[in-house]
Amino acid sequence: MSEQLTLFDKVRPKPEGLRYAAEFVTPAIEQELILGIQTLPLQPFHFGEFEGKRRVASFGFRYDYDLRQLRRAEPIPRWLAEIVANVETFGGPAIRIQQVLCTEYGVGVGIGWHRDKPHFDEIFGLSLRSARKFRFRKRAGKTWDRFTIDAEPRSLYMMTGASRQIWEHSISAVEAPRYSVTFRTMTNGPDPMTPA
Numbered sequence: 001m002s003e004q005l006t007l008f009d010k011v012r013p014k015p016e017g018l019r020y021a022a023e024f025v026t027p028a029i030e031q032e033l034i035l036g037i038q039t040l041p042l043q044p045f046h047f048g049e050f051e052g053k054r055r056v057a058s059f060g061f062r063y064d065y066d067l068r069q070l071r072r073a074e075p076i077p078r079w080l081a082e083i084v085a086n087v088e089t090f091g092g093p094a095i096r097i098q099q100v101l102c103t104e105y106g107v108g109v110g111i112g113w114h115r116d117k118p119h120f121d122e123i124f125g126l127s128l129r130s131a132r133k134f135r136f137r138k139r140a141g142k143t144w145d146r147f148t149i150d151a152e153p154r155s156l157y158m159m160t161g162a163s164r165q166i167w168e169h170s171i172s173a174v175e176a177p178r179y180s181v182t183f184r185t186m187t188n189g190p191d192p193m194t195p196a
């Protein structure tokens, strides 16, 4: 795996706390992960009364947008254990992944501007099958500071610090089917259901 800076990165300062690693997994592992995701009972993403066009499966914990609460979910399956361990190694000794979200984007489906829920802390995202622009924006007076990474298939991004807490991120509608696996640590440590 390699961490790369593109020419674009050098022109615009990168959001603090953002890391990107190309070829984080091999094509063979990518294929295994895609097959694993395809066998999951993926459900349309529910955001209050709205139904997103992407399909998801959550493990460990899930955020319920109807109840506005964190809920427990099925444990992280064994077939994801190795990739979770590799992501934790990439993140550093303090990283303990406790939530995994598998997402399937059909053609024309993206994800709007948002920051992840505060229950989650560090965020990692593995991109599978197709490339997509992963965009960042941050208010700068009446305008926006913007930054984009090319999230290539098999790459991993990591958001901590300002890139996770201050910048918003989004993905424009994909032109070819894309899968992603999002790995999250919990803000309140091993048992986020118990108030600190």
Ligand SMILES: O=C(O)CCC(=O)C(=O)O
Binding pocket: 101, 103, 111, 116, 125, 126, 127, 169, 171, 179, 180, 181, 182
């Ligand atoms: O698919 C991705 O890489 C990003 C997913 C994301 O931003 C989210 O689920 O909050």
